[in-house]
Amino acid sequence: MTCDAHIHLLPGLDDGAADVDESILMLRKLVSLGMRAAVLTPHLRMGTNTIETFLVHRKAAYQRLRKTELIQKKQFKCFLSVEMEACEGFSRLPGLDRLLSPELPYLPLALPLGGMKGWLMEELSYLLHKRKICPLFLHTERYLIFYPEKDKQKLLSFPHAAYQFTLASFRYLSIAKTALQLYRNDKLVLLGSNGHNIGTRLPEIDLDKLYITESLAKIAAENIMRSNDEYFNRFLES
Numbered sequence: 016m017t018c019d020a021h022i023h024l025l026p027g028l029d030d031g032a033a034d035v036d037e038s039i040l041m042l043r044k045l046v047s048l049g050m051r052a053a054v055l056t057p058h059l060r061m062g063t064n065t066i067e068t069f070l071v072h073r074k075a076a077y078q079r080l081r082k083t084e085l086i087q088k089k090q091f092k093c094f095l096s097v098e099m100e101a102c103e104g105f106s107r108l109p110g111l112d113r114l115l116s117p118e119l120p121y122l123p124l125a126l127p128l129g130g131m132k133g134w135l136m137e138e139l140s141y142l143l144h145k146r147k148i149c150p151l152f153l154h155t156e157r158y159l160i161f162y163p164e165k166d167k168q169k170l171l172s173f174p175h176a177a178y179q180f181t182l183a184s185f186r187y188l189s190i191a192k193t194a195l196q197l198y199r200n201d202k203l204v205l206l207g208s209n210g211h212n213i214g215t216r217l218p219e220i221d222l223d224k225l226y227i228t229e230s231l232a233k234i235a236a237e238n239i240m241r242s243n244d245e246y247f248n249r250f251l252e253s
């Protein structure tokens with residue numbers, strides 16, 4: 016796979032890489048697996064942070080990271096983005112569009128695990144129709160596990176949404192099947208590791224070591240990996 020679509024690689028920003036040294040170890044891990052890019056998705060939680068402050072900190076963290084050899088020599092490309100907590104009022108915040116990477120003009124969202132409540136549907140609808148921003152649902156597998164059936168259907172049929180799955184979750188056939196269905200329905204489906212560090216939450220993206228045993232789950236992983244790479248490869252230098 017070429018690009019990890021969800022990783023907490025920026026140093027010192029959230030519960031991801033603690034410092035630049037750990038960021039570099041994570042980068043090397045990705046490169047050792049053949050990766051050439053990543054979408055960097057530091058957490059943004061309203062109430063503890065503002066968009067303005069987040070942008071300042073994200074930029075400063077990237078300035079530290081971009082001095083590393085892999086990025087200097089253009090062997091690895093970073094797309095700066097966000098993992099935004101979908102809370103009440105988020106869709107009205109000014110400056111949402113400034114959070115998005117130009118290469119991936121979707122808003123990556125972490126949804127509450129309690130289901131697609133009325134307020135959440137209103138927020139998503141406002142985001143799409145008034146702000147003209149499409150949501151990218153992060154770690155979709157979590158909602159497939161925790162949501163009641165009717166809420167899963169709302170999630171999976173939300174107009175113009177994109178879906179990111181943690182590749183390791185394809186160990187579970189039902190999750191892999193859902194991802195494959197979205198892909199076959201021409202939804203944008205991306206894969207990421209949701210890696211946080213080099214110890215307990217490594218970027219796990221190596222298909223050979225993920226114990227994905229069911230043949231249909233392997234088919235899902237291979238197809239969606241290819242699609243993920245087709246999406247991002249056009250932004251990478253040959």
Ligand SMILES: [Fe+2]
Binds near residue numbers: 021056098209
């Ligand atoms: Fe995350």
